[in-house]
Amino acid sequence: MKPQKAAFAEPLALACGITLPAFELAYETYGELNADRSNAVLVPHALNASHHVAGVYADAPGDVGWWDNMIGPGKPLDTNRFFVVGVNNLGGCHGSTGPMSANPATGKPWGGDFPVVTVEDWVQAQARLADRLGIDKFAAVMGGSLGAMQALQWTLSFPERIRHSIVIAAAPKLSAQNIAFNEVARQAITTDPEFHGGHYYEHGVVPRSGLRLARMLGHITYLSDDAMMEKFGRTLRSGALGFNFDIDFEIESYLRYQGDKFSTYFDANTYLRITKALDYFDPAAAFGGDLSAAMARAQAAFLVISFTSDWRFAPSRSREIVRALLDNRRVVSYLEIDAPHGHDAFLMEDERYMNAVRAYFGNIEL
């Protein structure tokens, strides 16, 4: 695997009203585009992932792609048959143009001035990449969570360019509770004294405490109560209560570790923007809240998958999407998997889940 970059000189008008004069996207491809250019599959990423979807880099064999159990030679999304494209989102921190990039107007990093981008913006940018790669029509777009929202949006922004949309662990819009968790995460970052209105790069600091808290909180919502209890229970790290505010329970140790790790490699400005993209996503809004009306544009066939223990985007949220598709007599398969892991189930090994995706791709004609 080797990450690549594509630079786009044509301005991109964003939903916020700002126009990016130019931008770059970091991406990776797996497998070969066939002569018909009919075997391309786009895999947008969720909150904290990147274009590095599968495989390893020659110089970093430990850095395995985030969906490597799903994508690769002989895997459910088989790269012997399909040409897979992973892409880092606009506003990201893994190589695509984002808050850490230079603002052409100042020559300094955009920082807090980088626009608030949306799922629609991401899809527009990804379409430019598709053009560049010579892909008129994707065989499929597949994503989980926020990635699934992009898979959904593709069928609305470019209905004629998507044959199949695979929408996993998604919701057609965030609930008030979903937004609330995002808002606490954002407030943790923006009230960190090192945030400096997003211009922390200039100060040589990072709002690490805030980003760490945001990640700790996020992790709670990715796991089910039962899965957490199964994995950590009330196990004490040192065998006895400490009667202080150090780590007592294993779950505390886990969260602190995850928060610490994340805060060393992820950009806080990107985190803020990704949570806003989640909050803003609501394709039905332009149709008075009528999701069925919104989905009328879609032409793709759909595979929708949810997980019973996912309380972030519960199966009922996926069923809203399915219902809207059925209202439009679209071709849709729906799978509700009885999995214990919570929202993170979409990233995990589950035979029924993997087999379903494998079977679905097996039936896509090239």
Next chain:
Amino acid sequence: MKPQKAAFAEPLALACGITLPAFELAYETYGELNADRSNAVLVPHALNASHHVAGVYADAPGDVGWWDNMIGPGKPLDTNRFFVVGVNNLGGCHGSTGPMSANPATGKPWGGDFPVVTVEDWVQAQARLADRLGIDKFAAVMGGSLGAMQALQWTLSFPERIRHSIVIAAAPKLSAQNIAFNEVARQAITTDPEFHGGHYYEHGVVPRSGLRLARMLGHITYLSDDAMMEKFGRTLRSGALGFNFDIDFEIESYLRYQGDKFSTYFDANTYLRITKALDYFDPAAAFGGDLSAAMARAQAAFLVISFTSDWRFAPSRSREIVRALLDNRRVVSYLEIDAPHGHDAFLMEDERYMNAVRAYFGNIEL
């Protein structure tokens, strides 16, 4: 209503191993203790409340007690018939000895040196207050959430001093997820640069950002997803998306307001300790995790109430308590109320809930 204080000169040995040389408890009473001293009801408080359980102060008519819909003349817990005692917990910030009190060893506020107190410690301190008030045996102890854990613990620490225990919206111990939320709240406070290891009073500052985040997060867990959606939905505060990090949605405005308000009146050191008391509560731990064995000591009759939409302490957690009591052939009534509000339902007006509590107290003989 008038708050009172009781000072106790006899040392109190705490679960952590530290002995408090002396302490004070702030409390309030409602109604009259009868000649038999048989009509006393103790009402311990939950996370952010106090001894001000019901009624108003003459000089602050807007400061209504936190359970005023439940307790008062003619109310479900009728103070025309019962003598109700509200008490601020040890380690609190509403008048009882706590982190803001002077440490006798230094003459300065305890701050970060105030011990980590437990539910058992609170019950021990409350027993001293009962002695002082001449109450050998309470007709009942009633609490919701963390208050319910104290109502439960009373039946274990002083089985012969409690006739009825009313345990509302409780759990016999926190789950890993419950602890996880508490830990994020604590980390928000302790990593606030104004925290100074809990000795912020000396620096003339308050870890307001951290406390604010803790409260925002807490609020999410007090409400159900559905109740939040019903109350706030995705309503925009100004009618349009802002494409910045100011308030877009009403739910964000609500959380920020609640966090701001709380951070001006509550003490962060107390918040830390109350969350630890929650985490540590686990009466079954000393019995190898066997709650039935732990509950064998209890002699009281129980009323256990849960609310269907409470995901912080779901009905299944209350049923664990009921099962342990039934295993011991204790007298127990269990009520699972189909209420939409989430954990906060225990503080709300619900006719079935109020009537059940009213009926239960009506049947308590004096």
